[in-house]
Amino acid sequence: MASPVRILTAVPICDGHDSAINTINLEFIRHGIEVVYLGYHRSVEDIVRTAIQEDVGAVGISSYNGGHVEFFSEVARALRKRGADDIKLFGGGGGTITEADAKVMRRNGVHKIFFAGTALTEMADFVRENYDNTHRKRRKATPDMKLARTLTEIEDRYAKNKRAKKSAPKNPKSLGETRVIGFTGPGGAGKTTLIDELVLRLVRRDPKARIAILSHDPSVVGKGALLGDRATMINSQNDRVFMRSMATRGQAGGLSPATGDCLALLADSDFDYVILETVGTGQEAMPFQNKLVQRTVLVMNPDYGSRLQLQKIVMLDLADLVVVNKSDQDRARTAMSEIEQRLEQNKRGQKLLSTVAKRHRDPGVDELCDWVMAEPQPKAKGRKKK
DSSP states (O other), X not given: OOOOOEEEEEOBTTOOOOHHHHHXXXXXXXXXXXXXXXXXXXXXXXXXXXXXXXXXXXXXXEOOSSOHHHHHHHHHHHHHHTTOTTSEEEEEOTTSSOHHHHHHHHHTTOOEEEOTTOOHHHHHHHHHHHOOOSSOOOSOOOHHHHHHHHHHHHHHHHHTTOOOSSOOOSOGGGGSSOEEEEEEOOTTSOHHHHHHHXXXXXXXXXXXXXXXXXXXXXXXXXXXXXEOGGGGOSTTOSTTEEEEEEEXXXXXXXXXXXXXXHHHHHHTSSOSEEEEEOOOOOTTOXXXXXXXXXXXXXXXXXXXXXXXXXXXXXXXXXOSEEEEOOTTSTTHHHHHHHHHHHHHHHTSOOEEEEOOTTSTTOHHHHHHHHHHHHSOOOOOSSOOOO
């Protein structure tokens, strides 16, 4: 079985019209396409960086605010300049893009413009037929391009029921100084926002640090996936941050079949921190088995139900750190007390923090960053020099 077609969609900078692209994304997913959604108000650099890191077959831009000729053309130029002109560019803008505009845009490297009235199924069929990202050649390849392509090859082998050549290590600590941290928790707890704020602090505190993020979103059963974590990430749009979005592709537990091998590759690359984020998980989930990560963080929100529910959450027994996010909510103080009692029963010395990740300069996120950076460094074994 071949891997799904994989594309990136986004809305340009100074454009907040996301209703159309959300509808189109859903149609693409129903047709078996994996869509990395970057969100709205995104710059040319954000789009090009993401397209390369995600190793997509094409970029789709929805523009309703004018300036489309210049913006599309600049994205095409930037892809060529980075040596990624194998990534095709398509898009639309309802009635704002004229036939004359489209001719200019095509001359400037835009592959396809969809006009108002085009059926959604027609768009999806065109994408599936034209943007398969296999067997693409590049004139040159940067380290990020090579890494992104290798991650794609690992996923492709799993799609064909073949394990990757390199298996996940039994203990990531053997891979040198890289710290591998796993984040999990129920949907809506704010994992992605919390990670984004953590990344902001890591890049500020350590001007030379490089960070990799491996995030997961669920696949629609038998179909595609909306890989949307990037849409809520602002601080992670940074040249020192490499982020890759993965679909679960039918595997339960919050991760992808290829996660272990992809994580091993990132941990063995030149990163100081590798952050693994699962999909929203349930009570029984234990995603970080077989020593997949060095440290685990369980992110919860205060509204988890009754105290009885805490006894059923397996990760409360396993997590090294529990974060109660959205602690500005009314029930937060009660939640902290109940969870603290639950952790004390484990007698493992687990740490408990409260955060409001959406709040500027939140002291709880500062403490989370302290915890991540204070973990003792494993002994380096052949770490590549920067």
